[in-house]
Amino acid sequence: MKRKLTLTIDDNLIEKSKTYAKKQQLSLSGLLENLLNHAVNKKEDLFVEKWDLIFSKIRHKTDNDLESMRYKYIKEKHLV
Numbered sequence: 001m002k003r004k005l006t007l008t009i010d011d012n013l014i015e016k017s018k019t020y021a022k023k024q025q026l027s028l029s030g031l032l033e034n035l036l037n038h039a040v041n042k043k044e045d046l047f048v049e050k051w052d053l054i055f056s057k058i059r060h061k062t063d064n065d066l067e068s069m070r071y072k073y074i075k076e077k078h079l080v
Helices: 011-023 028-041 047-056 063-077
Strands: none
Touching: 011 028
16 A cells, blocks of 8 residues: 655755656656655664674685785784
8 A cells, every 4th residue: 555745855956866866767746756765774784794704805715815914913913
């Protein structure tokens, strides 16, 4: 079931939103509905996904790269 909703939005944003919606072949209502659906149904990133992203940055490093990173960390830690 759909209902009407009245919103107060800046004039400039309304015009830009209408233009964007038209380019996407959507009505302004359809665009807002899609954006709101995405916002309220967005699931929090899983713990594993967060850590996978962090470790993916070092996954393809060579031993020399990792040793350089370790040396740099120790140097900064001990202000050498």
